[in-house]
């Protein structure tokens with residue numbers, strides 16, 4: 071299959087053909103959505119030959135690849151990325167112009183697939199981009215949620231969730247393959263039987279669903295490679311409906327169908343506390359079972375000797391969500407392929423690796439034994455046996471140290487019997503990694519110390535990264551051009567080349583151009599915010615941005631206290647407005663719908679914004695913007711415009727952060743704690759170009775050990791007292807003193823994340839920010855150095871680290 075001619079005329083022909091024959095409309099009178107769909111299909115034609123070629127060569131070479139198992143992929147819009155990958159942007163722009171169409175209008179038409187909550191899902195998307203660009207064989211496996219992360223709106227400042235119907239206007243990037251569906255079983259019971267003298271177990275499931283694969287292209291950056299992302303959709307099986315249908319109960323048949331199809335209906339927005347919901351476990355097993363079956367049955371050649379499985383694949387477990395894959399592979403090898411248990415276990419231990427993405431103990435998934443036994447009885451038996459053998463090995467090594475045995479058991483006994491999925495992953499995984507140096511260290515020292523002792527060499531670090539294609543080249547064309555002018559285009563696939571920018575920090579003309587880029591990006595942001603939400607950023611304002619999921623540990627409240635303090639000081643006349651650096655504070659954050667405190671905090675941010683923005687005394691000095699529905703698309707506009715990046719989690723709580731990297735790479739300076747990847751950012755960009763504040767992790771531990779009393783900080787610090795009292799007074803709630811009582815009470819009497827303890831230090835650091843910003847030449851110098859020294863945070867580097875330390879999957883063709 072030849073690709074369409076790469077000329078403007080060739081493109082126009084293809085595009086009109088898609089519009090006419092694909093969409094069934096003429097150019098004249100066609101809607102923007104028709105044009106967008108036709109364009110998307112045209113562009114995917116250009117990728118098709120490469121995709122087929124990649125698959126063909128992969129089948130020929132049979133080299134080792136990665137199966138990335140992730141419940142989330144936060145992909146962002148596809149069109150622009152596909153255009154960049156193919157190098158077609160200019161041709162398409164010109165061709166569309168000939169048709170009287172502005173490419174920008176069609177880009178804006180795309181609804182991003184929001185199939186993830188935040189950092190973990192976006193990381194998966196960055197990783198598969200890098201692997202394709204580096205020509206490493208990879209299949210991403212996940213779930214094709216019909217509804218992704220909810221669309222956020224505000225009503226009277228409170229979050230209201232709306233379903234995200236990302237498929238409603240058409241899904242031009244996906245390729246459904248119903249003929250390749252896998253059957254996934256659930257429920258029922260197990261039994262043993264005699265298999266020619268060998269006692270074996272088998273699972274007699276009670277019900278099943280079909281898993282239909284939807285394939286998506288993952289194009290490498292201008293390298294001719296296209297990898298595959300395979301997302302599964304749950305569809306009721308014929309057998310399933312028919313049985314009931316034949317019984318004459320039509321209503322029940324339809325209900326059964328709905329029940330089955332619920333499995334891939336909606337992404338769980340709950341990252342506040344993992345919900346022990348049966349449907350979530352169904353989702354996890356659903357995609358993992360389909361993926362393993364797909365790999366073994368359809369990807370591997372027929373008759374492949376499974377003893378050699380580790381030579382062909384490594385299943386990377388993106389957090390605990392896919393960990394049920396471990397007993398599933400064991401079940402397939404032992405029960406279905408009749409392999410000896412020990413052989414199967416040896417293979418399994420080579421085929422999995424596990425990435426942990428959190429440190430918060432409450433975020434580590436556990437599944438009640440009762441639930442697992444009901445839904446996956448055979449898997450529970452397998453887990454028990456894995457645990458028995460593991461604990462036996464622990465006993466052999468450490469003797470009958472019952473406390474240790476209880477600590478290390480994959481099965482927790484309290485508060486109910488439950489499977490600790492992180493432990494299962496650690497026992498089964500060839501490697502276990504954290505996502506930034508500090509996180510990996512704490513993981514070994516605080517979360518899994520017994521396992522670190524038991525398995526020397528199993529734990530490792532791979533610091534997260536972000537794709538420079540989407541987050542610099544596409545999101546920030548103005549900066550990209552400036553960089554390319556200075557150092558050539560090589561940086562797009564070799565981000566360490568940004569180092570070559572360092573000398574330009576001393577070049578006055580370059581600094582001027584750099585500032586022009588920021589100014590341009592602010593104007594561009596203004597256009598977007600204006601159109602989207604009727605908001606705008608003051609021209610001469612410092613843009614101070616905090617975008618990330620709303621969590622107490624991330625401490626949006628600390629940012630609020632800073633704003634309230636500034637507001638209070640200006641409006642009481644303590645601060646002369648003329649002495650205040652004009653700033654626009656921007657928040658972007660979704661709260662899990664069931665996370666009450668997070669929603670209260672959103673309400674407070676909006677309430678403070680409403681008062682501050684309306685007060686003539688501070689109006690042109692400080693502004694607070696909270697555009698609703700922060701997503702990848704908005705991030706791509708917001709981050710390039712930012713001057714200051716807020717990374718203010720309590721030290722030891724943010725595993726890595728990846729937003730922090732995106733800001734630094736786009737020339738924002740960071741105000742941040744010594745947490746997650748901030749530590750490495752600061753080391754690389756240099757202390758003088760980073761605003762550090764707050765307790766260090768050991769100090770946090772010490773304070774917790776001695777007993778943290780938040781109110782003592784309130785009593786001791788008049789600024790803090792004034793800020794909190796102002797919130798309590800009803801100043802942001804129309805005089806109602808009860809509105810924010812829960813937030814204030816939380817701060818004063820619980821404050822799990824020590825906001826009050828870090829407040830003074832934060833304010834001090836913010837004053838340094840103001841002082842630094844006053845010297846625009848010095849600030850620009852620092853911003854340029856942030857860009858120049860952040861090349862390490864390319865996800866290409868992360869992928870190299872995974873390949874070297876964990877996967878051993880060399881690039882192919």
Ligand code: 26V
Pocket residue numbers: 188189190191193341342343344389427428430432433434505534621623724725726727728746
């Ligand atoms: C977070 C939390 C925090 C509040 C308490 C309960 C809870 C439950 C789940 C989670 C999400 C954990 C998984 C996750 O999204 N981790 C994020 O992964 C990113 C990519 O590695 C990393 O940059 C973020 O720091 C980390 O929070």
